Amino acid sequence: MVSFSHTATGTAETVWAAQRKPVQALRIDELRRLVVVAAHPDDETLGAGGLIARAGRAGVPVTVVVLTNGEASHPGSTTHDPARLAALRRVEVTAAVAALAPAGQVRLLDLPDGTLTERLAEASRAISDEIGPGGPGTWLVSPWSLDSHPDHAAAAAAARDAARDRSVTLFEFPIWAWHWSTPEDSVWPDGMLRNLDLAPDDRRRKAQAMALHRSQIQPLSGLPGDEPIIQASFSAHFERDYETYIEIDTETDTALTPSLAGDFFEEFYAGTRDPWGFETRWYEERKRILTLAALPRQRFRAALELGCSIGVLTSDLADTCDTVHAVDIAEQPLLVARARLAERPGVTFERSTLPAEWPEGSFDLIVLSEVGYYFSAEELREVLGRCRDSLTADGVIVACHWRHPVPEYPLTGDRVHAELGRLAGFERTVEHRERDFLLEVFEATPARSVAQREGLVP
Structure with missing residues (x-):
């Protein structure tokens, strides 16, 4: 897993724009129900806000399953303890989803931030309950397993486990990979990338939802430890007129896991x-x-x-x-x-x-x-x-x-x-x-x- 800091200078959005490669389009016409998994509040907006908005406009039922409250976002804060941050972020994500898709549902799981790897079974059960039997047109979307954030990898693992043996289409979305990776990086899987072009109204709703995550885009105070997590240079990756997804084959995603010897x-x-x-x-x-x-x-x-x-x-x-x-x-x-x-x-x-x-x-x-x-x-x-x-x-x-x-x-x-x-x-x-x-x-x-x-x- 790549080690990175959100405060470090990452790959500029101009680099991604200059080297944008042709990618297969995401076929949104097949969508009949959307379940989005977020490891933390704001993952849903950053990675899949446009998709949620598009589904909401089309009358597609949308549920966002938020695994943690993101209470560990500011470990050095002297003004906001984890309980206060959790309360803030719960309100923020509920408001953000309503801005994206007014009829959308939010399920807050309240698992401890930073420990999802240890709570995979609970996360998987909750996602499974939300999916139910699935069926044609049921989409499950989660953070990317290779995003180099432990909670994002755990959210992906829980979603993959929940998707197995159900009739669902599974996608994952990168977030931090736009920061630490580059267009030439071999981590990007050939043939599995899908782009969703965003209509102006979807981009507007996504920007509005992102603005509601105030604890992440604005300083909590002027004191050290309360700086914004989402810097302007990082936020630029999510102001594009498209979103990128990785399509996961639920039949073969465990094929590389070897048999026990x-x-x-x-x-x-x-x-x-x-x-x-x-x-x-x-x-x-x-x-x-x-x-x-x-x-x-x-x-x-x-x-x-x-x-x-x-x-x-x-x-x-x-x-x-x-x-x-x-x-x-x-x-x-x-x-x-x-x-x-x-x-x-x-x-x-x-x-x-x-x-x-x-x-x-x-x-x-x-x-x-x-x-x-x-x-x-x-x-x-x-x-x-x-x-x-x-x-x-x-x-x-x-x-x-x-x-x-x-x-x-x-x-x-x-x-x-x-x-x-x-x-x-x-x-x-x-x-x-x-x-x-x-x-x-x-x-x-x-x-x-x-x-x-x-x-x-x-």
């Missing part, structure tokens, strides 16, 4: 037999009961369990399947699993790094329990493709995953199940959704229900 799991299991509490927690026992109950048949010929860990679920599967082949990336849990099921001749274990080391054979049941989010998006799709190719014609995939975010994991549980839902030739026949986990069964299309198989319905 074997070393991660060897270290995780070091010195402990059961770090997840598979043997002791009612949560885990109940989840296994539900997983087995979701299976559409009483018996299976051959099961493949991916990520078997210490073999607790493997033991239950052995009661339902003629054979179970269980794999894991780490040797330590496999030692425990082999000892647990040493007397079960139909059970075999193998240490494998998936998807490269794929088990041989065909299976009529494949189980992915708490394993899918350890893969990168790209490798997960390869894993699911291999699952499909390894299934018999009557094969079943059962998947169960934790839904709460885990920073170390490349994907979320909901993202894993969204990818499963896209698996060609398969349909979801069981869906059990709780706050903590998601349990689903997938079978080849057209699938028959349990009642149909037993002749209870046609």
